[in-house]
Amino acid sequence: MSETFLVIYSRKGCCLCEGLEQRLRSLSLHHLKPPLELLVIDIDAVDTPRNIQMRYDLQVPVMLLGRNDLKEFIELPHASPRLNGEGLFQWLQKILIKIIESG
Numbered sequence: 602m603s604e605t606f607l608v609i610y611s612r613k614g615c616c617l618c619e620g621l622e623q624r625l626r627s628l629s630l631h632h633l634k635p636p637l638e639l640l641v642i643d644i645d646a647v648d649t650p651r652n653i654q655m656r657y658d659l660q661v662p663v664m665l666l667g668r669n670d671l672k673e674f675i676e677l678p679h680a681s682p683r684l685n686g687e688g689l690f691q692w693l694q695k696i697l698i699k700i701i702e703s704g
Contacts, residue, residue, distance in 0.1 A: 607637040607693075608674065610644045610653065610663040617682060618662040628690050633697060637666075666700065675700060 607630065611618035622641055630637040644654055644661050657663045665674040677696055684692055 604669045605635045605637050606640050606667045606669070608640045608642060608665040608667055610649075610657045610661050610665070611641050612644050612661045615661060620682060621662045621664075621680065624685060624689055627686070628693075630693075633690070633694055635697065635701075637693075637697075666697075 607625070609618070609622060609625070611622060613619075625639055630639055642649060642653075644657055662679075664677040664680065666677060667674040680689060680692060
């Protein structure tokens, strides 16, 4: 069985990035279908690929969905900063259902 990841491209000192990360860390992402593992990547880190930095530099925070058996990632829509707790959890589940249904 493949593991599914929720990747966040983030930036230290960005209040939107830090807020989203904090809200996601407070959720039980393993209860989603499929269960998710959160990976936070600093867009400014020296080991972040240059093409990723160029693509997402002005868009952070950016969430992507990926699996360890695939090389492709699916960029998710931006989540409203107003979504907290259960609202963010339900928003993620709806997005995951749409992705699964679209194949």
